[in-house]
Amino acid sequence: MRRVLVVLGVAVTCTVLTACGGGSATTPTTSSGSTSPGPVAVKEGGILRIGTGNYIDSFNPWNWIESQSGMAMYEIYPALVQYDHDFKFVPDWAQTWETSADGLTWTFHLQSGGQWSDGKPLTADDAAWTINTSVKYKDDATANAAVNVGHVVSAAAPDANTLVITYDKPSATVLGGLGEMPILPRHVWEPLDTDGKGSGLKKYRPELHMPMVTAGAFTIAKYEKKGTTVFKADPNFYGPKAHAQAVALTFYTNPNAMIADLKAGKLDYLDQVPFKAVKAVSAMPNVTVDKSAGAEFTDVTWNSNPKKKKHRELLDPAVKKALAMGIDRQRIIDVVFEGNASLVDSVVGHVAGYFENTNLVPTRFDIAAGNAALDGLGYTRGADGSRVVPASATEAAHPMAYDVMIPTSLDYDGDRTFQIIKDGWAQMGVKVTQVSGGDSTAGYAYETGDNCDATKGTGYEKFDIALWDWVPYPDPDQQLSYMTKAQWCSWNDTGYDNPAYDALYDQQSTTIDRTARKVIVDQMQQMLFDAQIYTVIANEVALSAHSNAWVGIDQKVDAYSKTYLAAPHEA
Amino acid sequence: MKRRGPVLQAVLGEWQSRIGLAILFVTLIAAVFGQLLEPYGIDQQVGGTLDPPSSAHWLGTDGGGVDLVTLLIAGARVSLIVGFAGAAVAMVIGGLVGVLSGFFGGKTDAALMRVTDYFLVLPDVPLLIIVAAIWGRSLQNIVLIIGLIYWTSTARLIRAQVKSVRERVYVRRAQALGASNTRLIFRHIVPQIAPLLIANTVLMVAQAIFLETFITFLGLGDPSAISWGKLIENSFKDDAVLNGAWWAVVPPGLAVTIVILACTLVGQSMEDALNPRLRVGHLSVRRFRVRPALRERDGA
Amino acid sequence: MSGTPLLEVSDLVVHYPAGKGKVVHAVEGVSFSVNAGELVALVGESGCGKTTTAQSVMRMVHSTAGTIRVDGRDITNLSAGELRPLRREMQIIFQDPYESLDPRFKVRDTVAEPLEIHGVPREERDARVHDALVRAGLTPPKLYLDRFPHELSGGQRQRVAIAAALALEPKLLLADEPVSMLDVSIRAGILGLLDEQRRAGLGILMITHDLSTAAHYADRICVMYLGRIVEEGPAKEVVRNPQHPYTRALVSVVPKRDPRLTTQPQILKGETPNPVAVPSGCRFHPRCPVAQAQCRTDDPPLSTARDAREAGHRSACLFT
Amino acid sequence: MSGAPVISVEDLHVWFDLADGGELHAVRGISFDLHPGERLGLVGESGCGKTTAILALMGLLPASASVRGRVLLEGSEIMAGGEDTISPHRWKDVAMVFQGAMNAFNPVQRVGKQIAEAMELHGTATGRSARLRVAELLELVGIAGERQDRFPHEFSGGMRQRAAIAMALACDPKVLLADEPTTALDVMVQAQILELLVSLTRDLGLALILITHDLPLIAQVCDRAAVMYAGEIAEIGTVHDLYADPRHPYTRLLFAATPDIYGDDLVVSIPGSPPRLDHEPVGCPFRPRCDAFLERCDTVAPRFRTVAPGRSVTCHNGDPA
């Protein structure tokens, strides 16, 4: 899902569809000052003021983009399940659930007594309508939520507290999908579906019709898109009530300003601290910097379109592995991330936890070995020291000189990362030039090309190498889907086209047994690693900071559950 | 007998422009011989990130641990190249349009000036962003963009000058003699407006350096070129302000300010020298003096 | 004074657009001729069309109608290219000696420029520049060759301009107010120089607003008013026996050198009308002290004046 | 001339500081008297110091100038305190018509307002009465009074010059200084303006100093004339005397260089050019151009001496000393 959509170096915690944060239980690199909320006495009330670099652009689950919106919707709409601290699914609105023997029917038993903020009761009917509507228009108006209702045939509400969902195939990702599906008030939304295409649903802007009808831990008291949005605790919430009286989420266009306000005591919590600012923020009195294994990792993206015309030597995994030896990852981690990142070599990232293939070993920085490997491949150095690719059937002899696309929207310093890579490769006789699409979407167009068409197999011709990052989900399904042909011209950013891989992908998504699924997932990771369609550089540490006046902030789960805003309380 | 025009006199004679020239000269030296002067490599990590100034690194290090003195000298090179090249492009386009428009007048003039007018009202920042997005981020594109944005003012200035010089009697005399247009333009008109063109170019260099820092700050600069604008941008990206690292923030901006100031001082004194209307001032705080009467009359 | 005149202008009309669909009637039917060895003065107030007339002769402005013949050849509709060789025949000097020399050109370059333009071989040029400077009274030439205009006095500059004009040995010289910007003390020198060239056979058309100068140096005077020649004749005759009421007024208001000669100046009311709206009939009638009803409708042609004492004295007035 | 002079100038000098640190001695000790109703012409070539002398009388010299000498306005010295002592008399007692009066008016203000400005400032008239007075003045110079609400660009050159004269008359001055008031104008309009100036001196008793380089113009308009050369008065006297019996070779040559409309005599130019005044000339400054010089002219500067009542000359010729 993602390529971080950020503006000019301002980082967001999470991106589209609320992922990120978290991390596997096995790799906590945290120095977090906060602890998870225990049964100790909790001080109620107070206003939690959060600074963020990402704003809420919409409260419509069928039409939103910024990650902050996804998080906000967790707080105001009901969801069936949610993650716990270890990324296991735990009850939210659904108290219990069971699966039929064939795995095609799921029955959820919902907590009773919930009500919408306009006083109307919250019932299973709302959930059934939301899911059915998402299925109905999944190719168009509600495409945004289509992935959450993958394989769903229909949903029904036999009574107010029971929801039955039927699938056409057994699915490994039912809970993952439903956990991210906000349930909407049917009585507000259904009248908007007038034209049979659902366009009224897509266009609806709840924030323009205050007071919004919500049924979460919070209601929205005030909304300023690029200013402050105020979440007010909802006393009628069916679940654990929020401790804070209200939460104010303020958008900042640059992190310096945000940090200045934290220092001035105008903020209690920053959802992301830039790497270069960690030192300064750590030095502030009464402020704790929270570190936890982040989801985001950065990588070198290789054009792996088997039909690419130019620089076909870069399709050779041996070449890419040799070049990978020229990347001084530790220096990148030290300089660019100020040490706040760890080595990783799987495309599902540390956040996948159980599903990460730990047998993959990061390629070691070794210029000599890299040089030897290239020498061995016959790419000899010319008089000026640069390597030359000998002529082949399709291409004339040419120097190993490539453009590397760097989007400006990285949340770390892409220019410097490039400098370090360039430095290493220069010692191997490979010349690279930095180009920029200027922004992430332009960069994306650069990768796929305007003529991209999966059915005709066109696209992915312009670029050779890009530097980019991913923010995977805890469940590896989506991340692994991005390399399939089905994602061509969409989220597939490498042009990788391997039917064997695609078959494995389909197989894992319907394998409900966790262990059996891991075997397949491991195999897929190995396959990608061997092909080197990505050379993963580093897994970021998620950095946030909070004032010591507040406790109970746990960014590890912040983006995945209602506890994000509901749990914190004054110390 | 060597002729020293009022312009040269102004440039060499006034202390402001002398200071300006000296600054430009020093910067030019730094730019040309920079590589010999740079103590370290521009990619070389020589210390921690944002280390404060020390005896080894007079201006400390930047967010990548690179010596800032080195970067500052390297920045002079790129900034001056961009400045001069950008100004040159503006001059060439603007000069050409201005000369054609001013010299031929009539329909040529009307058409060219209309185009200039439209360019003049185009908002430059969105325009440069769009153009940068189309062309991509590279030094030569920045130069072109600068030229594209600034040629209009030059064109208007040159046009006005050419128009007036064209009506000068000696040009008309040459015309009456049967001189061709080429001869009139290149022998009589261009040399006459050259000082102004040069003054304008010098001012334009300042503008170009200024715009480069701006473009770079917008993230549309050449990512691999170390210019002063890039250093300012880096200091911002590296959160130098937050870390109290003034040494990363102040020097590059100061360098830009000083060079722009120098260009402005030189350019302005040239322009002032060329503007006879500025030489007369009928209002002055000072007044004429009265000399004491002589005791005795000169008895000649 | 026989044979083909050097310059023959007949029925010259020059109109300019004045914007908003209006037209400036700068010159409206002017005819005159200049012979070799003759100095003709076009005299009149500003806006009377004398400079426009001169510029049309030089083909620096386009005439609307009429013909201009130089040495018998009609140049009215020649292209710039066809005209170029003819430009050797006629040269012009301008009013402002400070302005008429390119400040960046040395005297040598200024004088050589016409030679260069007209393809005189390089090796001949030096000698001809030298000669021209001598003819213009700048002796010895080598004292001046490498000077810039700002190093010369006003009179010297005008002499350089004359030298440049004479370098091509033209037959016709147009002098547009050649001395009005110069100090009185040196005017005579320049005018004397022109007179010398005239006597050597050059035809000169002098544009001036100064009747005294015209009276002194010209063979014939043409007095212009609002785009027309209103009186024409031998110089002394026109000044001493003016026929047209406008000329009479003009002569009467010229300050005389002798303070005792205080004739009653005959001051006309108002100012010359705008050439955009030329009065009907005789164009002078609104200001004319002797105008009659007929003058409003009839536009008098230039014809031999009634009280003319010399041949060729013509005036455009119904009553003189 | 009988009666007390309205203005007397005694040994007036003006220097300008030059950029290179030197000095330019522009006016080198001139003296003259001017009586009420009298018209004095100041004639000479460009750069002879005419305008500088007049600006000094008005106290309008730039900051780079310094002056010495006495200017007596109706007997009281006004030059000693520089601009401070002169400024109370400006426009009130001594008014001026500038060269190129086209530009003497602020283009964005109505003509009448600019004329009234001086009155209001000096308290001569305000408001309604000022408007009436402006109309009166404009009528006096031959412009319809209601035209005071026009802008300068709506006037022709001649009208602007008339309006400039009206402006100069706003505070009923005693002396009117006119610096080349007709240079840019046509001969007919020039005649109109000159006639106006003459009638003003005649009718209002105004004393006029007329600066011009045009000798016949002085001859026709003025009673007396001062011929200036190199910052000095070469000769001063009645125009008749100067014409009929010039005592200074320069005066004589200047007349000879001026063509006359009826004259048949040979017009000659004066060779050479005036000296530069950034260095003090040695001997007589006219010596290089003179056709009647004496031996001492090379070394000794002639003095300004009176040769007859109202007649002075700066020449060794005829000087017994």
Next chain:
Amino acid sequence: MGRYAAKRIGFALITVLVAITLNFVLFRALPGDAVSALRCKACTAAFRAAQRHDLGLDRPLVTQYGLYLKGIASGDLGSSLRTEAPVRGAIWEAIKNTVPMVTLGTVFSIVFGIIAGVISAWRRGTFVDKITQQTALAFYSMPTQWLALLIVLFVAGAVGLPTSGLADPSIDILGDASTWSILVDRFQHMVLPSLTLGLVLYGDYSLIVRSAMLETLGEDYVLTARAKGLSSWRIVWRHGLRNALLPIVTLVALSLGFVIGGTYTIEFIFSYPGIGYATVEAIDQRDYPILQGIFLLVTFSVIGFNLIADLLYPKLDPRVVSS
């Protein structure tokens, strides 16, 4: 006057039309179209084709141009590609933050620029002139973003003014703050960005005013005014500045249009979500309709300010109408 005004307005209208057309062309010249930049779960080729059809991108350019003109004529600038919210609203959201800040900065710079320029010209060559001029030159020479950083680094702490955002994040969270305190807070947040803008423009304006004044003070009517006995003060304000205003008005009008586009760096450093920020964000997101809207807005404001200057001109200079 009527004729003149009609002419100016006519010219402005033609310019607007050209700008609108250019806007259309320019955005079609950008690599890729709006749809090729879309990234979503369901962005299949079929979906893209449908999207192109919906936006009319599959129609001939002429038809697209017609639709575009029609939209603008009815005040409809289209919808954001990204959020599908109307462009007008999106721009309004940004512009309403920018305008007060820019106004404050501009007023500051014009007032102080004129005062400094006039004094400097009046006291030409004196110490005061030199100081004023060098200060103005220095501000004129500083890169805006750098000046902003310096102000954050050295000034903000000392004067205790906020360096970020539109408002204090903790004010009025519960809707309990008084209007007055909200206004005060907003103003405080505006001061530093306005000051930065103001200082940069101040440098520019005071230099312009100074040279315009110097030219004016060399005119003959100033000498005449002195001769008439006017005080220096009166000459400076009545005759000098009044005439110097002509070039000043033109230049200020021209620069005002650009100021809106030029506030970007200031808005970014002071975390001030205005039009500059919206522009760059739209570029980053390839939100063409928003970009087009902003581009039009800025162009219109340039044209508008120029028109205002043109229409003001006859009031300032009566010669304009007749010529």
